[in-house]
Amino acid sequence: MSSATPREPVSPATAAPEAPAADRAYRHVKSGLLDGTYADGHLLSEGEIAGTLNMSRTPVREAFLRLQTEGFLKLYPKRGALVVPVTPTEARALLEARLALESFAIDKLAALGPETMAEIGGELARHPACDATDLTDAELHEADRAFHAHLVAAAGNPVVEDLYNALRDRQMRITATARTHTRRARITKQHAGLAEAVRDGDPALAKDRLRGHLLETVQALDVSGGPLLEG
Numbered sequence: 001m002s003s004a005t006p007r008e009p010v011s012p013a014t015a016a017p018e019a020p021a022a023d024r025a026y027r028h029v030k031s032g033l034l035d036g037t038y039a040d041g042h043l044l045s046e047g048e049i050a051g052t053l054n055m056s057r058t059p060v061r062e063a064f065l066r067l068q069t070e071g072f073l074k075l076y077p078k079r080g081a082l083v084v085p086v087t088p089t090e091a092r093a094l095l096e097a098r099l100a101l102e103s104f105a106i107d108k109l110a111a112l113g114p115e116t117m118a119e120i121g122g123e124l125a126r127h128p129a130c131d132a133t134d135l136t137d138a139e140l141h142e143a144d145r146a147f148h149a150h151l152v153a154a155a156g157n158p159v160v161e162d163l164y165n166a167l168r169d170r171q172m173r174i175t176a177t178a179r180t181h182t183r184r185a186r187i188t189k190q191h192a193g194l195a196e197a198v199r200d201g202d203p204a205l206a207k208d209r210l211r212g213h214l215l216e217t218v219q220a221l222d223v224s225g226g227p228l229l230e231g
Helices: 021-034 046-053 057-069 088-112 114-125 137-154 158-165 168-177 184-199 203-220
Strands: 073-076 080-083
Touching (some): 021 046, 021 057, 021 168, 046 057, 057 073, 088 137, 088 158, 088 168, 088 203, 114 184, 137 158, 137 168, 137 184
Antiparallel strands (some): 073 080
16 A cells, blocks of 8 residues: 655744834824724823833824824824814815715616615615614714715715715714714614615605704714705
8 A cells, every 4th residue: 555645734824914013003093083082182192102002102103293194183292192173164064075975876876766776775774874782882983984985885986986985084083073972873763764765766855864964963063054064
């Protein structure tokens, strides 16, 4: 009987290289900015972040500089980094842009016909954003963003979708600022109502419910509405 051919030793999987420290610090701090962990006006300390991530202050300083360039932080030498508050002008402008882009998506779906609206409305109705019972606040923020992004993507216009996705970070930060935890039930109910209007092929009602949903965010931020949001 011939002996079996010996098997080649299996090499252990090569571990993926760890991201540079500055990148890890950047992602950590930015995540906290977007989910509301680091609130407007909060003063971040290089030493505190470095200790949390078990790294030196140098990469944290690099991350702070990058976030200052993006408009999230304002650095004060020897004091730390201040979380730049979302201004009423910025919040209102972003919500107006969202209303315009999402309303376009609703009209485009209507033009594609009732079957398409019924299909997309059904998908939206099953989205986690319509029932946030088991979601944390951070998960609800992400579900909220994903719900609306799905509506825009369903319209099939890649330029509009790219424009909408470019607002992602600023959108999540404003959503987190709007005291979402106190409005959880209303937010999920509004999402469900919007999905229902799309599913039923009623673009006028869907846009009306979208406007009401965004206007409530404006009110939660204590930002005065304008013609687009109040009209």
